[in-house]
Amino acid sequence: xxxxxxxxxxxxxxxxxxxxxxxxxxxxxxxxxxxxxxxxxxxxxxxxxxxxxxxxxxxxxxxxxxxxxxxxxxxxxxxxxxxxxxxxxxxxxxxxxxxxxxxxxxxx
Amino acid sequence: xxxxxxxxxxxxxxxxxxxxxxxxxxxxxxxxxxxxxxxxxxxxxxxxxxxxxxxxxxxxxxxxxxxxxxxxxxxxxxxxxxxxxxxxxxxxxxxxxxxxxxxxxxxxxxxxxxx
Numbered sequence: 001x002x003x004x005x006x007x008x009x010x011x012x013x014x015x016x017x018x019x020x021x022x023x024x025x026x027x028x029x030x031x032x033x034x035x036x037x038x039x040x041x042x043x044x045x046x047x048x049x050x051x052x053x054x055x056x057x058x059x060x061x062x063x064x065x066x067x068x069x070x071x072x073x074x075x076x077x078x079x080x081x082x083x084x085x086x087x088x089x090x091x092x093x094x095x096x097x098x099x100x101x102x103x104x105x106x107x108x
Numbered sequence: 109x110x111x112x113x114x115x116x117x118x119x120x121x122x123x124x125x126x127x128x129x130x131x132x133x134x135x136x137x138x139x140x141x142x143x144x145x146x147x148x149x150x151x152x153x154x155x156x157x158x159x160x161x162x163x164x165x166x167x168x169x170x171x172x173x174x175x176x177x178x179x180x181x182x183x184x185x186x187x188x189x190x191x192x193x194x195x196x197x198x199x200x201x202x203x204x205x206x207x208x209x210x211x212x213x214x215x216x217x218x219x220x221x222x223x
Contacts, residue, residue: 033210043196045214091151096141096164096200096212100150 002027006092006099013082014107020067021077021102023092029053032094034068036077039089039101048090051075082106110134112201114215121222126187129218133180133201139163140182141212142174145196154197157182158204186220194222 003026013019036048051059051068067076087106092099113132142154153166157176174184200212
């Protein structure tokens with residue numbers, strides 16, 4: 001069974017700074033996708049970034065990038081130049097299995 | 109195209125009652141997954157249905173059940189409600205290719221309050 005672990009229940013970052021959210025996972029699949037989702041106060045879950053495990057290059061979407069370490073089964077999210085609108089719950093996912101989430105606060 | 113629709117959006121029930129929540133996935137999606145979200149427990153996986161069959165199940169008591177219809181719409185049922193069942197219930201749909209699904213699309217959730 002797939003399991004996803006986010007060890008940071010809460011994180012805080014100063015506006016314009018960089019923050020990294022951690023995630024580890026376990027899967028028996030040989031190829032798979034990993035995801036980071038954002039859930040703002042509106043509760044609507046939206047996809048931030050995805051990474052196909054077969055691809056060695058780390059995915060990047062504007063200010064969001066991942067550090068994917070396949071052997072270590074680690075998948076962290078880096079948010080650069082943090083903005084107030086980045087404040088939200090962030091969920092790491094492998095397939096349809098999600099971590100417990102990390103609440104990110106952005107301080108002005 | 110239309111997104112994932114969950115109904116109702118809000119629900120208040122009394123302890124001991126039962127409740128049915130509905131989820132209409134994106135057209136063409138064959139997989140529907142259900143999650144319970146509470147402030148203290150984060151996002152917990154309930155079950156996944158694919159082509160009318162339960163494909164995966166989380167660690168929840170038998171009071172939680174679900175089903176999927178031939179048009180991929182899914183319902184979730186909770187019997188003998190307890191105060192601890194108060195939560196946001198999220199539904200997500202995907203193509204259903206398992207580990208190779210490229211994205212899960214979420215509904216806005218049903219907020220269940222048990223009093």
